[in-house]
Amino acid sequence: MKRRQFIKNASLTGVGIAVGSSITACNDGTDGKPIKKDDVKPMAIDTSKFPIAVCTWAFSKANETAGNALNSGKKALDAAIEGVAIEEENLKNTTVGKGGAPDREGNVTLDACVMDSNGDCGAVVYVNTITNVAALAKKVMENTPHVMLAGEGAEAFGYSQGFEKENLLTEESRLAWEEWKKSPEYKPIINIENHDTIGMLCLDKDGDIAGACTTSGLSYKMKGRIGDSPIIGSGLFIDNEVGGAVATGMGEEVLKTVGSFLIVELMRNGMSPQSACEEAIRRIVSKNDRYKDFQIAYVAMNKAGEIGSYCIHKGFTIMKYQNGTNKNVKVDFYNKA
Numbered sequence: 001m002k003r004r005q006f007i008k009n010a011s012l013t014g015v016g017i018a019v020g021s022s023i024t025a026c027n028d029g030t031d032g033k034p035i036k037k038d039d040v041k042p043m044a045i046d047t048s049k050f051p052i053a054v055c056t057w058a059f060s061k062a063n064e065t066a067g068n069a070l071n072s073g074k075k076a077l078d079a080a081i082e083g084v085a086i087e088e089e090n091l092k093n094t095t096v097g098k099g100g101a102p103d104r105e106g107n108v109t110l111d112a113c114v115m116d117s118n119g120d121c122g123a124v125v126y127v128n129t130i131t132n133v134a135a136l137a138k139k140v141m142e143n144t145p146h147v148m149l150a151g152e153g154a155e156a157f158g159y160s161q162g163f164e165k166e167n168l169l170t171e172e173s174r175l176a177w178e179e180w181k182k183s184p185e186y187k188p189i190i191n192i193e194n195h196d197t198i199g200m201l202c203l204d205k206d207g208d209i210a211g212a213c214t215t216s217g218l219s220y221k222m223k224g225r226i227g228d229s230p231i232i233g234s235g236l237f238i239d240n241e242v243g244g245a246v247a248t249g250m251g252e253e254v255l256k257t258v259g260s261f262l263i264v265e266l267m268r269n270g271m272s273p274q275s276a277c278e279e280a281i282r283r284i285v286s287k288n289d290r291y292k293d294f295q296i297a298y299v300a301m302n303k304a305g306e307i308g309s310y311c312i313h314k315g316f317t318i319m320k321y322q323n324g325t326n327k328n329v330k331v332d333f334y335n336k337a
């Protein structure tokens with residue numbers, strides 16, 4: 001049973017191929033002039049630029065895998081899930097999938113969400129025994145009447161769908177946790193412990209956008225902690241009339257502004273992906289004088305394949321696959337002090 005469309009109906013009605021007209025005016029972040037309804041025009045789309053895959057951080061193999069899948073004709077969501085699975089299965093990555101750093105109790109728990117070009121979505125949280133949680137989130141989307149399953153319920157559903165039960169705590173992660181317990185200070189390190197997510201956006205040859213976001217969360221988090229990554233609208237949001245956005249970094253701060261949804265709505269109202277990401281970061285730092293203590297980064301892509309990204313602190317990069325080339329791109333940042 002395929003789940004009915006979710007969230008899309010809550011979005012503003014759009015016009016044109018990719019960017020809809022705005023009911024309310026907003027600032028486009030460039031010339032300071034408000035965008036009015038009649039100012040928003042359908043963007044020109046050059047399909048020869050497709051397909052495109054973009055992801056957070058320097059996850060080169062993951063992004064290349066997604067790009068190659070797109071080139072072979074796979075749909076955007078399938079390519080994104082195939083791409084992020086590379087990091088979910090990478091035992092050296094302590095922030096995603098199997099081998100991720102545990103919580104304070106020594107348990108590795110994974111979260112993920114996916115969203116496709118039809119506006120359908122699925123998510124799983126607090127999964128302790130299944131590695132490929134992005135693929136599991138897709139099964140929730142396709143084969144249940146729900147959007148999100150948690151913990152043992154998500155795991156039991158996963159087994160019924162053919163996922164294998166695994167121990168996600170590697171010996172390396174266990175030893176690191178034992179060492180941490182000797183002086184258990186919880187102070188996430190910018191671009192290290194906050195480097196906690198792979199978020200990926202894919203634009204396929206048909207011009208459809210989809211995405212996936214998957215994580216093991218912050219290292220040594222409190223038992224039961226869930227961040228932004230599996231939350232539709234925060235860690236990931238897609239509107240196929242406009243574009244998509246993903247987030248990484250301190251999830252609690254992304255949740256407060258529903259960052260990915262905000263970026264897509266700003267793009268709907270006429271902003272470029274870059275300006276929309278910058279505005280989303282501005283809203284966080286303008287309301288929180290502790291922003292120097294944490295990192296947040298966004299990546300966005302619109303229907304024309306234009307990409308934007310912005311973060312609070314230096315050090316964040318993205319991968320971009322286009323025209324058979326996969327390259328790492330440095331990202332501009334807010335805090336230049």
